[in-house]
Amino acid sequence: MRANVRQPEAKSMLSAVACLTLFVTTVAAEEGLVNHWKFDGNYKDSVGKNHAWAVYTDVKGPPTWETGSIGQAVTLGDPVLIPYPKISGPGLQTKAECPNTKAFTVSWWWRPDVLGGGAAGRNGARWSGRMGTHHDDVRWNGWYFHSSETGAVYCGITVAKRFTPKDIPAGTVVKGVWQMLTFTFDKGTGRFYKNGALIATKAGMPAPIRWRGFHMTHWFNGGLDDVRLYDRALSDAEVATLYKSAKE
Numbered sequence: 001m002r003a004n005v006r007q008p009e010a011k012s013m014l015s016a017v018a019c020l021t022l023f024v025t026t027v028a029a030e031e032g033l034v035n036h037w038k039f040d041g042n043y044k045d046s047v048g049k050n051h052a053w054a055v056y057t058d059v060k061g062p063p064t065w066e067t068g069s070i071g072q073a074v075t076l077g078d079p080v081l082i083p084y085p086k087i088s089g090p091g092l093q094t095k096a097e098c099p100n101t102k103a104f105t106v107s108w109w110w111r112p113d114v115l116g117g118g119a120a121g122r123n124g125a126r127w128s129g130r131m132g133t134h135h136d137d138v139r140w141n142g143w144y145f146h147s148s149e150t151g152a153v154y155c156g157i158t159v160a161k162r163f164t165p166k167d168i169p170a171g172t173v174v175k176g177v178w179q180m181l182t183f184t185f186d187k188g189t190g191r192f193y194k195n196g197a198l199i200a201t202k203a204g205m206p207a208p209i210r211w212r213g214f215h216m217t218h219w220f221n222g223g224l225d226d227v228r229l230y231d232r233a234l235s236d237a238e239v240a241t242l243y244k245s246a247k248e
Helices: 007-028 236-247
Strands: 033-037 053-055 064-067 072-076 091-093 103-112 127-132 144-148 153-156 179-186 189-194 197-202 215-218 222-230
Touching: 072 091, 103 127, 103 236, 153 189, 179 236, 197 236, 215 222
Parallel strands: none
Antiparallel strands: 033 222, 053 091, 064 072, 072 222, 091 215, 103 179, 103 222, 127 144, 127 215, 144 153, 179 189, 189 197
16 A cells, blocks of 8 residues: 655655754764864864964964854964975964874865965975975875865875875865865775865875874965864765765
8 A cells, every 4th residue: 555645745754864864974974083173263172182273484473263164264374484394384283193093084174375385496385285294204104285386186195105186186276265175094095085075096005104293284375174083984975974064
């Protein structure tokens, strides 16, 4: 016997199922979250205890605040290049550790106002928005990301097995637009997402060293929001839901 379900009731049921699915996936996306910097007017880690602090050489002074993709965001701008090997500013530092050498996720929202670092011939001139393990002894053995003056991406654990512009080409990072970028690592496979969609996969990535010290946005002009570290690799569906939940 066929159930007599009216069209409005059917639509209501489908809507309820969709909402429940979104809720369950959103809750799942919070599992394994070990650090979360919301930047809602402060640098606090809302999950762990690895609060960020600002390191800057900025003609505007310290970072400020703006409306972000989710609540508020931190604004960094007008970096003054200083001689290598000193770090450039403005940037944010934390003492966050590698959450899991076998599997982890890094996700963040940002709005680059400038692509590329600044004056030609100076350290960082062609690269901007550096994220991850910044120091030279760890940088490409922990986890590292930077974008180029064309919006291409370098990202991964080692130089030999990282994503390069051949994988994530020019135009991926867009100037003046809020965008969510996500990297996952799971037992040798790296995946890179933009705005919740998978855009690159690379197998054969080695496990990172157990780094300590996570840095955000050296050589960067723009807004940064909702930076997350997980001790597991989010699924494609979880990354997509993480993006959608910020847009609702």
